[in-house]
Amino acid sequence: MRLSDKSTTIEAAIAGIADGATVMVGGFGVPGTPFALIQELRRQGQKDLTLIKNDANEAGMGIDHLIAGGQVRKLIVTHIGLNPHAVARMNNAEIEVEFCAQGILAERIRAGGAGLQAILTDIGVDTDLAQGKQVVEMNGRRLLVETALRADVALIHAARADPFGNLAYAATARNFNVAMAMAAARVIAEAETLGPLGTLSAEAVETPGAFVDHVVALGALSEEYGIVRR
Amino acid sequence: MRLSDKSTTIEAAIAGIADGATVMVGGFGVPGTPFALIQELRRQGQKDLTLIKNDANEAGMGIDHLIAGGQVRKLIVTHIGLNPHAVARMNNAEIEVEFCAQGILAERIRAGGAGLQAILTDIGVDTDLAQGKQVVEMNGRRLLVETALRADVALIHAARADPFGNLAYAATARNFNVAMAMAAARVIAEAETLGPLGTLSAEAVETPGAFVDHVVALGALSEEYGIVRR
């Protein structure tokens, strides 16, 4: 037995995304954001997208290109305060924005990747974020039903990968990538280094390749991946 | 800033367990079973325990010592077929046994460790395992409420640790240890090697020490840890 080869070109990987797709995008700030996959999605121009991401990057970076390009119908996020352009589009009702508590967004994505239908939690039960959510009583406590999130496609940034799609991440670039890499029908990972099978020891793998559909090797990293000088 | 030292003796660590405690025990078969912590619990003799574990080990091994010693009131497990002694005790109503689907036991423990109250799942909805469980309708589907499990104490086996309680595991010894190490009020880890802070790189840590209360260094491993010759 041997493991199959899922490496492909960035053009082919992104071409599988249709108009109207729900797309999870890894990253928290710069670390872990798959800037190259996002740029290719910008180039190919798919429209009417729902993006699930922790944040909206900053104006002129990452998914802001997709927002500026009019490709985004809806964002499901935890915080967009670093992107005044996205805030303005939200305030002008040009994009719909659904906010989640940060760990609950992570859990909803994880629940999708774990094949669960929902989680029950007391987080946010006293806040605006509870509005419109199903409530379940358990042992006399009111709990919110937070439904699982799955996506048509997840865009993942890994530090290292092998052709089967086993992934490992750098430092705080894990963030939402780990959960998202399990929660989509089609998982596309870009990797800073893509080595042969065995590059990653079985112990070093953080996302097993069995969850991943396509692996794309990155060449030289664009400026977006670098230090943000303020 | 520096991180605190949680290393202690096996006697002191186990002495914190009270009669009547609920105790999670890592392992799936031999790999990952904390045999030394179990032996110390056998020696100290705490009674009326509820054990949460994947399996009941085999007759004469691991938690079977606690069952044979009359220390166990109840097991919450997925499969005890390799321990005919435990099956006999169950059939004679000498211990109570609650069975879970294996991945649902893992998820219930994980939910406890994640501070969730429950998960909603369709797993087992058509089976005996659904009996007595709360049902929630969501989008017209009947789902089981599988409640989160937390324990007073979790007994964890790690391959490597540092004094802050950062842990790493070997091969298939991860199994239930990773989730259990997050799901108890008092988490006790035994480690085959315990090195100074920095022994484990930040990337190599699989259980962050912030979840762990006590770390015990193992000396020479007992025969129970070895290859099972059949």
Place this chain on the structure above:
Amino acid sequence: MSDARSRMVARAAREIRPGMVVNLGIGLPTKVVNHLPADFPVCLHSENGLTGIGPTLPDETADRNLIDAGGAYVSTIPGSAFFDSVVSFSLVRSGRLDLTLLGAFEVAGNGDLANWKIPGKFSPGAGGAIELAQKARRVVVMTTHVDRKGNPKLLAACSLPLTARGCVVRIYTDMAVVDITEAGFALCELAEGVSAADVRAATGAPIAIPDTAIPTF
């Protein structure tokens, strides 16, 4: 292993298509790997936390920390990955398992499977069977056609507690390959030396027999 069983195992191995992620149940299903070519592209999953199961090792060279879900000492191959039980069943429940081959006590013509409990006799717990049966994209059973007493295991309805409802799509036995269709059992192939009438007699429910020539294995 009897010759008929060996041929059943060899035939079942052809269920596995290149690139699949597959979980092989404990017992007979595990043996299908012996019938795959050395360079066959497949990812075997073990629910205790391994993708990319390599060859079974003798005690002398075994790693005490590396077993499959049946307790056999296995090994890794290039690209293997270790993970915990939570991730392992996330893979199963989220639909990433293309195929599982499972044993059975009873299979019904509507695809119901019973393979974990015989009330009053055998109730060691379901382990991972419920999630495998309920969530693998394709659930295939391998079993002797009748039990040790000669009673049929393919039935109109299961009498034992279910593992999962309507999950089985195909059954490999020592007598036949049987599909489960909207209309119930349907004979597909016959073991060498077995007739359609033999299969019908050994099956506890109606079984459709094709008019055309039936392939043998």
Place this chain on the structure above:
Amino acid sequence: MSDARSRMVARAAREIRPGMVVNLGIGLPTKVVNHLPADFPVCLHSENGLTGIGPTLPDETADRNLIDAGGAYVSTIPGSAFFDSVVSFSLVRSGRLDLTLLGAFEVAGNGDLANWKIPGKFSPGAGGAIELAQKARRVVVMTTHVDRKGNPKLLAACSLPLTARGCVVRIYTDMAVVDITEAGFALCELAEGVSAADVRAATGAPIAIPDTAIPTF
């Protein structure tokens, strides 16, 4: 930073006890680390996936993949651990965070906290604030005593959307240290040069003033 603010930060740093796991909110709370001795045993948590936050680094030596939740380039210390957002908030929600220091728009005498939304003006999303406020074992606020217009931020009831109900137990301001008790606000300490009457005038709800001498910071 004004002298009063500096002293507030220094005073708040004494909230941190040896061995605690602590999350410091973005802004002023982050600055309390500058007041801890170099060998002080504490584990700082950043919700984007790090325990054991080390010193902030200049751009020249920063690791592009290593930031805190506020986007600052930080470093590791011996024993640091990286993890994903799921594990990070598991730590928060399961009660492993001993203390969080948070900013506030409004705090009520019953411990209610509002710090994430000003309808019509500021609604960028709550990020991790709700879970920190609702689940840390001890939730302490650091804030100026009044807003830029001079309006009190310590109120009888919050007018803004809540972050969490009844979570705050203590407030450090540039004028005072205020506890939240069953009876509401209670003055504990005064900033140098500030009188109890000043604090009462700047507080938008009844505040208990002790009869005895009030320590200053």
